[in-house]
Amino acid sequence: xxxxxLTLTAALALLVTGCTAGNETPDDGVVxxxxxxxxxxxxxxxxxxQLVKEWNATHPDVQIEYVQGSWDSVHDQLLTSxxxxxxxxxIHDASDDLADFAYGGDLADLRPLLPERLRADxxxxxxxxxxxxxxxxxxxxxxxxxxxxxxxxxxxxSGVRLPTPEEPWTWTEFRQVTQDLTRTMGSGRYAVAxxxxxxxxxxxxxxxxxxxxxxxxxxxxxxxxxxxxADAVVAGTIHDQVVxxxxxxxxxxxxxxSDTLPGFFAGKYAMVPLGFAYRxxxxxxxxxxxxxxxxxxxxxxxxLTQGVSPQTLSIAEDSPYKKEAAAFLDFFLRxxxxxxxxxxxxxxxxxxxxxADPSLHTARDGWATxxxxxxxxxxxxxxxxxxxxxWKDKVATPAFQEYYSGAIDGAELRRRLVADGNRVLAxxxxx
Amino acid sequence: xxxxxxxxxxxxxxxxxxxxYLVFLAFPFLWLVSTAFKPAPExxxxxxxxxxxxxxxxxxxxxxxxxxxxxxxxxxxxxxxxAAVIAVAVATPLAYVTARHRGRLASVATGWVVIxxxxxxxxxxxxxxxxxxxxxLVNSVFGLVLVYVVWxxxxxxxxxxxxxRAVPAELEEAAAxxxxxxxxxxxxxxxxLLVPGIVATALFAFVTAWNEFFFALVLLKTPEKxxxxxxxTHFIGAEGVADLGPxxxxxxxxxxxxxxxFGFLQRRITGGMLAGAVKS
Numbered sequence: 001x002x003x004x005x006l007t008l009t010a011a012l013a014l015l016v017t018g019c020t021a022g023n024e025t026p027d028d029g030v031v032x033x034x035x036x037x038x039x040x041x042x043x044x045x046x047x048x049x050q051l052v053k054e055w056n057a058t059h060p061d062v063q064i065e066y067v068q069g070s071w072d073s074v075h076d077q078l079l080t081s082x083x084x085x086x087x088x089x090x091i092h093d094a095s096d097d098l099a100d101f102a103y104g105g106d107l108a109d110l111r112p113l114l115p116e117r118l119r120a121d122x123x124x125x126x127x128x129x130x131x132x133x134x135x136x137x138x139x140x141x142x143x144x145x146x147x148x149x150x151x152x153x154x155x156x157x158s159g160v161r162l163p164t165p166e167e168p169w170t171w172t173e174f175r176q177v178t179q180d181l182t183r184t185m186g187s188g189r190y191a192v193a194x195x196x197x198x199x200x201x202x203x204x205x206x207x208x209x210x211x212x213x214x215x216x217x218x219x220x221x222x223x224x225x226x227x228x229x230a231d232a233v234v235a236g237t238i239h240d241q242v243v244x245x246x247x248x249x250x251x252x253x254x255x256x257x258s259d260t261l262p263g264f265f266a267g268k269y270a271m272v273p274l275g276f277a278y279r280x281x282x283x284x285x286x287x288x289x290x291x292x293x294x295x296x297x298x299x300x301x302x303x304l305t306q307g308v309s310p311q312t313l314s315i316a317e318d319s320p321y322k323k324e325a326a327a328f329l330d331f332f333l334r335x336x337x338x339x340x341x342x343x344x345x346x347x348x349x350x351x352x353x354x355x356a357d358p359s360l361h362t363a364r365d366g367w368a369t370x371x372x373x374x375x376x377x378x379x380x381x382x383x384x385x386x387x388x389x390x391w392k393d394k395v396a397t398p399a400f401q402e403y404y405s406g407a408i409d410g411a412e413l414r415r416r417l418v419a420d421g422n423r424v425l426a427x428x429x430x431x
Numbered sequence: 432x433x434x435x436x437x438x439x440x441x442x443x444x445x446x447x448x449x450x451x452y453l454v455f456l457a458f459p460f461l462w463l464v465s466t467a468f469k470p471a472p473e474x475x476x477x478x479x480x481x482x483x484x485x486x487x488x489x490x491x492x493x494x495x496x497x498x499x500x501x502x503x504x505x506x507x508x509x510x511x512x513x514a515a516v517i518a519v520a521v522a523t524p525l526a527y528v529t530a531r532h533r534g535r536l537a538s539v540a541t542g543w544v545v546i547x548x549x550x551x552x553x554x555x556x557x558x559x560x561x562x563x564x565x566x567x568l569v570n571s572v573f574g575l576v577l578v579y580v581v582w583x584x585x586x587x588x589x590x591x592x593x594x595x596r597a598v599p600a601e602l603e604e605a606a607a608x609x610x611x612x613x614x615x616x617x618x619x620x621x622x623x624l625l626v627p628g629i630v631a632t633a634l635f636a637f638v639t640a641w642n643e644f645f646f647a648l649v650l651l652k653t654p655e656k657x658x659x660x661x662x663x664t665h666f667i668g669a670e671g672v673a674d675l676g677p678x679x680x681x682x683x684x685x686x687x688x689x690x691x692x693f694g695f696l697q698r699r700i701t702g703g704m705l706a707g708a709v710k711s
Contacts, residue, residue: 034652040668042497067654070664072671073645076553080649084560086569094669198670256671266477281672285475 031062031321033328036069036088038311039345041280047344055331062324064090075100082106082316089319090328095129095140096309096383102132103386108315109135113326118333118351126350129310129379138312141333142347144276145297145306145373146206147366148192152291154270158184165296165304165372171210171237174298178247181270193252193260193269194238199400200392202273204381205307207234210300214417215382222429223385225421227414233300235403236410243406253404265290273297276370280346283365294366296373304373307380310350348374387428395420460686466679467491474675490676491684494666500681502655503662508688510572510647510658511640514579518587518636519629521580526591527621531600540588547585552645560649570652578650579640587632594628595621630696638689659685 039048045068052066067088069077075097081087082101091107101107114136119127122140130138155162160177163169169177181191196202204214210233217223241248249269252260257274258281264272265287282292296304313332315325331337338354348370349355360371382388399416402408408416437445461481466474468486473479494500529540559578560569568574598621606616644660651657663685666678 038669040665041674042493045497065653067652068665070648070661070667071669072664072667073648076556076645077648080557080560083557084564084569086560086564086652258672258675261475262477262479265475268477275670278672281475285471287472287475 029061031324032065033062033089033319033321033325034065034067035090035328036067036092038069038071038074038092040068040071041345043280044341044344047340051332051337051340055328062321062328064328078106082318085318087316087318089316089321089325091314091316093138093312093314094309095138095312096380098130098138098312098314099132099384099386099388101314102130102135102137106317107137108317108319108322109137110139110315110326111136113315113322114139115326115330118330121335121351121353123350123352123375125378126310129308129383130312130314132384138314139329139333140310140312140350141338142342142345143308143310143350143374143377144347145308145370145377146202146273147276147369147373148271148273148295148297149264149278149282149366150271150293150295151264151267151269152293154181154185154267155293158270162293163295163298165369168296168299168304171233171298171300175237175240175245175247178241178271179245182245182247185267185270189267190249190269191247192241192271192273193263194242194248194273194404195255195257195260196238196253196401196404197256198397199253199404200396201307201309201380203235203238203400206273206297207231208305208307208378208381209297209302210234211302213381215385215388223382223425225391225418225425227418230301232410232414235400235413237298239404239406239410242404250405253401261285271295276348276366277346279365294369296369304376305378306373306376308377309380309383311345311347348377385425387425390428391421391424395424463679463683463686466675467683469676471676490680493674494677494681494684497677498662498665498681499654499657500659500662500684503657503659504685504688506572506651506656507641507659510575510579511637513576514583514640515633515637517576517580518583519591519633522584522587522591522632523625523629526588526595527617529588530592530595540592544585544589556645556649559646563650569650570656572651572656575647575650575658576640578646579636579643582643582646583636583639587636590632590635591625591628594625594631597628598624634692634696637692641689 035052037045037048039045049066052064056063069092074093078087078091078093078101082104087106098107118139126140126143127136129140130136158181160180161169178191182189185191194202204212207214207230211230212228212233214225214227214231215223216226238248242250242253252263252269257272257278260269260272260274261281263269264282265285276294279294286292297306313329315322315329319325333351335349335351335353335357338349338351339357339359342349342354342360346365348360354360355371355374359367361368382391385391395416399408399413399420403410403413465481465483467490468488469483470485470487470489473483473485525540529537563569563571563574563578566574568577602620602624603616606620611619642660643658644664647658648661648664651661663678663681666674666681668674
């Protein structure tokens, strides 16, 4: 809603003021580019700043100004800046936030700007996340799969088989394991805690492992929602764990990942499915002697496949120095630099050369598990579908929340996602 | 007078309710203070304690190491003080006219106040941004101060109008009868009685500007000009994940100026409000 108000206001304001963006020529011949980074953890900020410093030291004619932005408000801030012609030249964001800006003409099509080295180094499946229509509007450079962070002692003492990327649990096996674990853990304790503050992205991204797709592009180019048996696998497992098996607590369904950590550290939950970057918080906050391990998410008919929305770097269409900005991106995302950025953010690089770096394949802190599933990461379903944000907020989020808490059954979930959902999408796809 | 007497149980109930309300108000702040002094493992404890078991200043050190808190606080202070002073300077004479000359002007002013409060930030931010850009006031603390003044002016006017109305017009008439001119009456009779209202209004404008986030985020581009609320968000990552310890430490420090200002001026406000209420 807030986004639509902003968009509408932007259009009206531009009509009234007739404002144009200005291309300023530098007086001293030095090109100055503003790079808005969303890095926020110390290691990550340090890596970003250091790279900017290295660039500035070797490129006196093109100087980068590092500006720290905030994930919390980046969309509104960028929207306002684009409309006012004051956007940063180089923009750090996530692929699922780019659609509005890409279709709105705010971001530059990077195809003619990027060097072949960078294009070839990042796999096509990652480029798909930033491809909107015919153009490519961001360089996907960091990504994080969802993994299961587990209490090693509880799992090992229970005797359950520990999964590996080569032999992961199936979703059926995962459900059985959580039943066995909960029995051995005693009352008031649960095998798994699902932090589902954002139930849609978790359900859709993990749903890919079972072959779920939910959004289907028809022959005429329109996208419709269909809820198949494959879509029901992951959602059904979570629902059964919470409602029928009681192997997952209802109380964490509305929580963010961080909220589940106290219970995890206290042994109340044996496993927590979290984003790969949460490992940093766990490494920082885990009590002395607490042993944790990183397991791959369960696999379905499509193996370990899951959806991701990588972090991206884009160039503003209004920037008068796109070539210089692209040269900086080329430097910033060299394999050795991508490794530094990935380690700083506790995430995985998209670049194949960077991903092969030995430091990302160590068993310590679960790096190897993440690296092993990297090639199975695919674009998050529907991130480029117009109307997806409204479908997510108005239809899917409440529907999944009610389903996981047991307030509605699978048939009602299907009806809402499909019937209500297609009505929303249809409004965006009228020709 | 007997009607004002309350029974002991009723009085106990009143105090209990007051205490509960105070606890309700103080809880977030006390929790913030507690969090600011806790080491990382204690922040993730399943059974958190009010008093940190192993208190530390590490969060404060980290907050200062990682973010330019002092510079940001300085920017916030300049913007908030300037906004408060200008808002009060503009609103006071307007409020006097609105209160004393009840006519079409008063109705228009009241209507403006009501309507202006109905617009959310998101509705005005882009037009405002474009206007400021045309005036070359984007990325300028002065531009931000102008926005804060405009944003707090309607409510400041409404507040001060109430205070002016509370000053009996008979006092001004008596001063006039005693030979005081218009200016002398305003300076010597009305203004001293308005001090509590002016202070309260200035506080409102100061706190509004001190805490404001979205305008500052959008209008200020360079890191050196960013205000404290914007810098605080640098401790928050994607999906609401936060570096809780340093965030709490920085947020605790950010609340101190407001508390100090209130602490110094509280007696002045309440003293002024009660002055003349009872014949001695």
